[in-house]
Amino acid sequence: MADATEPTASADTESKTPASVVESTELENKPQTAEITSTSMVDAAEPTASVETESKPPASAAESTEPENKSQTVEIKRWADVVDDEEQPSGTASSSEDKIAEELKVDKLTIDDAQKINKFLDDPEDSRIQAVTSGDTPYTSASTFEDLNLSPELLKGLYVEMKFQKPSKIQAISLPMILTPPYKDLIAQAHNGSGKTTCFVLGMLSRVDPNVKRPQALCICPTRELSIQNLEVLQKMGKYTGISSECAVPMESGNSDRSRSRPPIFAQVVIGTPGTIKRLMSQKKLSVIDMKVLVFDEADHMLAKDGFQDDSLRIMKDIERLNARCQILLFSATFDETVKNFVSRIVKKDHNQLFVKKEELSLDSVKQYKVYCPDEMVKILVIKDRILELGENLGQTIIFVNTKRSAGMLHKALVDLGYEVTTIHGALTHEDRDKIVKEFKDGLTQVLISTDLLARGFDQQQVNLVINYDLPVKYETPSEPHYEVYLHRIGRAGRFGRKGAVFNFVMSERDAMIMEKIDKYFGTQVKAVPSWNSEEDFKIALKEAGLL
């Protein structure tokens, strides 16, 4: 197990973002001014956070300095974690505040500071999130959940159920923007594992009027699995609020009731996939008249041309027609330039935005490697002799492939060799998919082969190893890497700042080129494992990654 590193994150600083304005359209995301007032930066960071689907983790926590402690806090978990309990903080030093202060003066953008501070505290190169706010609404980043005026029931859910202690960086920055009237739209990018889910889940829960027994918050996700996972987080966090919620995903294909039609939805919060939501709306089984918040998780994909753009826009327009002021929240770890431009045009003019430069998007806690494999047979041998043998004690592993066929073939090859692995892809029945995911989440299976079905958002903290059996490439131009998918895949390891390793299998000259392009794009230098045939080389790599 690796260590549990606990991330921490935190943003502590409070920065206020002044407004900078901007029209989004024109300035892409260049933030404009923002100053930061850093008020206090005080504490070291500790984040706690959330569960999310993705984001960057921070690392370590240090806690010694903790100023306040709430009595209600139960255990401390750090960055996002929900589940895990291992934890051990590492100490980061509370670094001298002066240093921090010094840095602070320098900055320009808001959230940047938060990161700088954090940098000193824990994670060495942390990411900077650039914020661009519109209008003159001032926002102060939240150093504690109390700063957010959440209901006591919701706070209890955060501390008792989620075991969060304080907001992670993205939470500290985005929550005030989400919860402060006037409720502006938000486009938010944050690292894998940093706690984005908590941001929009809290946003949905806190904006629901408990007295109105009709749907008031809707969250659209790219897969059935992610919808279910997000609903579970919401139900846990909102346990004491009494707010009702429901999943709107395709019904069990169970033989028995296909005929029985789905009943109308009255839950106050609805989370689901685009097709089902669209259908429910057209059948008038999902009323959007009281909708206050519309969330798109993995928003870049949901609004991409080759993603769910049509369904997403349709849903968005149907809601806005009845409710022009419905707040739209877009979250993802990735937003390529094209999508970024597109989404900033479809949200309201006075929206706020948070972005992270692509060069700062890779998680430092997750070490990336490439392994030259002469042919397909070698790839299987590497999986068998290196990964399955060595990896057993390292936590769980996800092996990504590009096609369902590839998934099936690899699965068969490994099973024939006597290994226990499970495989998931969209051609399986919903029941089988649910079962495979549950077994993996329960830790009953160690190695999971998957298509990009699980590339995004899947949150299983025990995953320390990710294998790109096939490198992700663009469908239209297979010689080009699919940068976003790559980032999402590797983000399945290193949740919340934990350590992890990624092995990219490079079989052809084309693959080598793809890895080069990936390095260039993200500003990384993925190291090569000298020989696929050397157990020692893999051990060194894993040791370097902190897994051995």
Add this chain to the structure above:
DNA sequence: AAAAAAC
């Protein structure tokens, strides 16, 4: 000719 979603 893919991944997923779903009619």
